[in-house]
Amino acid sequence: ASADIITVVVDDGVYQPARIKIIAGEKSTLxxxxxxxxxxxxxxxxxxxxxxxELSLEVNKLIELPPMSAGEYQFHCPMKxxxxxxxxx
Numbered sequence: 001a002s003a004d005i006i007t008v009v010v011d012d013g014v015y016q017p018a019r020i021k022i023i024a025g026e027k028s029t030l031x032x033x034x035x036x037x038x039x040x041x042x043x044x045x046x047x048x049x050x051x052x053x054e055l056s057l058e059v060n061k062l063i064e065l066p067p068m069s070a071g072e073y074q075f076h077c078p079m080k081x082x083x084x085x086x087x088x089x
Contacts (some may be wrong), residue, residue, distance in 0.1 A: 005062070008084065010044075010055060011035040015075075015084040022088045024070045032061045040077045046086075048073045 008030055009016045022028045034041050034055040045052050046065065055061050065086075073086040 005029045005031050007031045007033060007060075009033050009035060010041045010082065013038070013081060015082055018084045020084065020086050022065070022068065022086050024088045025067050027067055028065045030063045030065065032063060034058070034061075040079050040081050043078050044075055044082075045078060046073065046075045 006020055006022075006028070008020070010032060011034075013036070020030070032044060032053070032055050034057055037057065041055060043052060043054055044063070046063075048068075049066060051063065051065070053061060053063050068086070068088045070088050073088065074083060075086065076083045
């Protein structure tokens, strides 16, 4: 259901999970939880939607995503060391 919140843990240089399935045409909410001290983990970008969010350590951060058309969209840190993919279908 669209009310489901998907939690993404930022730790050890990766997003977990790194591939996230989302239903096309529905709003979705991701919850990021940053455990990684690396400064690179501080920011997550969704370039396709011009979303940039700061992630504080050990704090749940909700990010609302607009309805998307089917396809794959990347999200990543500013240096692209952490990379995740939204799989919209």
